[in-house]
Amino acid sequence: MDTKRKQEKFVDSELKKGLTRLVILIYIRKRGEYPYKILKDFSKSKHMFMSWVTKNDIYNAVEALKRKKLIKAINVRSRRGHRLQKKYVLTDKGIGVLNEAKRIKKEFILELRHFLDGVFE
Numbered sequence: 001m002d003t004k005r006k007q008e009k010f011v012d013s014e015l016k017k018g019l020t021r022l023v024i025l026i027y028i029r030k031r032g033e034y035p036y037k038i039l040k041d042f043s044k045s046k047h048m049f050m051s052w053v054t055k056n057d058i059y060n061a062v063e064a065l066k067r068k069k070l071i072k073a074i075n076v077r078s079r080r081g082h083r084l085q086k087k088y089v090l091t092d093k094g095i096g097v098l099n100e101a102k103r104i105k106k107e108f109i110l111e112l113r114h115f116l117d118g119v120f121e
Contacts, residue, residue, distance in 0.1 A: 020053055020061040025098050028088050070094035
């Protein structure tokens with residue numbers, strides 16, 4: 001494989017990792033789910049991005065988010081109340097990262113509109 005293709009593959013891989021982590025943060029913020037449920041919901045998704053994501057990608061992303069202290073596991077009673085289950089929630093740091101991502105997204109969209117308006121005038 002030539003150098004250019006290796007660089008492209010590396011960028012694709014890093015972009016996929018970053019997007020997967022961001023999608024998981026958003027998912028946990030909205031739903032606060034159990035590890036198994038995250039895997040199940042992502043594998044059922046019909047969104048194009050999710051078709052590229054494997055179980056290993058999700059597992060690695062969750063582990064990275066835990067190491068960075070963006071999410072944490074808490075124990076909650078199962079719906080039937082018989083046993084404890086692990087559930088993920090965002091930490092304050094994770095909430096801050098999502099808020100910053102939202103700000104960057106808005107700024108990017110605004111800049112993209114300005115660029116496209118200038119190109120197609």
